[in-house]
Amino acid sequence: MNTLECLKERRSIRRFKAEKIPHEVFEKIIDAARYSPSWKNTQIARYFIVESKDALESIASNCLMGFEHNIGIVKNAAAVAVLAYVEKRSGYERDGSFTTSKAAGWEMFDAGIAALSFCLAARENGVGTCIMGIFDEKTVAEAVNLPDGMCVGALIAMGYPDESPAPPPRKEISQLLTFV
Numbered sequence: 181m182n183t184l185e186c187l188k189e190r191r192s193i194r195r196f197k198a199e200k201i202p203h204e205v206f207e208k209i210i211d212a213a214r215y216s217p218s219w220k221n222t223q224i225a226r227y228f229i230v231e232s233k234d235a236l237e238s239i240a241s242n243c244l245m246g247f248e249h250n251i252g253i254v255k256n257a258a259a260v261a262v263l264a265y266v267e268k269r270s271g272y273e274r275d276g277s278f279t280t281s282k283a284a285g286w287e288m289f290d291a292g293i294a295a296l297s298f299c300l301a302a303r304e305n306g307v308g309t310c311i312m313g314i315f316d317e318k319t320v321a322e323a324v325n326l327p328d329g330m331c332v333g334a335l336i337a338m339g340y341p342d343e344s345p346a347p348p349p350r351k352e353i354s355q356l357l358t359f360v
């Protein structure tokens with residue numbers, strides 16, 4: 181699969197087969213995701229994989245703000261990756277001040293790049309993913325024993341796809357692109 185195919189054909193997958201994802205496959209995915217660009221190569225993204233049925237049930241019940249749509253996805257997933265990041269590195273000077281007017285925004289920027297790399301690498305390995313932004317950060321942090329100094333960027337539901345959704349509509353290039 182070439183890069184353009186992978187970019188255009190990746191879909192958010194929300195229905196998964198019961199099959200577990202081998203640890204070697206997670207390692208292959210992280211091997212690719214770690215090549216993501218990051219602020220001054222700070223490489224702040226970290227991945228906590230939740231894969232036991234009990235732990236997934238617990239995340240579904242306690243961490244998703246009662247949002248039934250995401251609860252259904254997590255209950256059905258083979259695993260959930262908690263994409264976390266080390267705070268106060270990306271976008272910061274050594275003295276702790278912000279480098280730019282984007283302030284702490286670069287942390288989530290780096291986490292977002294890592295998330296897409298993760299999802300594309302998962303797809304290349306046959307694994308479907310769905311990034312989820314609706315979660316309660318405090319209870320997710322507790323669920324994975326997140327170390328101090330780290331924040332949760334996103335949850336990524338994972339599993340071997342049990343659906344092939346059509347691509348949701350995209351805006352026209354002319355709506356997105358401006359030559360100045």
Ligand SMILES: Cc1cc2nc3c(=O)[nH]c(=O)nc-3n(C[C@H](O)[C@H](O)[C@H](O)COP(=O)(O)O)c2cc1C
Pocket residue numbers: 190191192193194249250253310311312313314347348
């Ligand atoms: C930051 C972010 C948060 C998202 N949160 C959710 C979510 O909470 N639940 C969900 O089902 N999909 C979520 N999605 C997936 C989007 O709905 C999906 O990417 C979009 O509809 C385009 O579909 P595609 O990924 O198949 O191209 C999220 C995606 C992103 C990037």
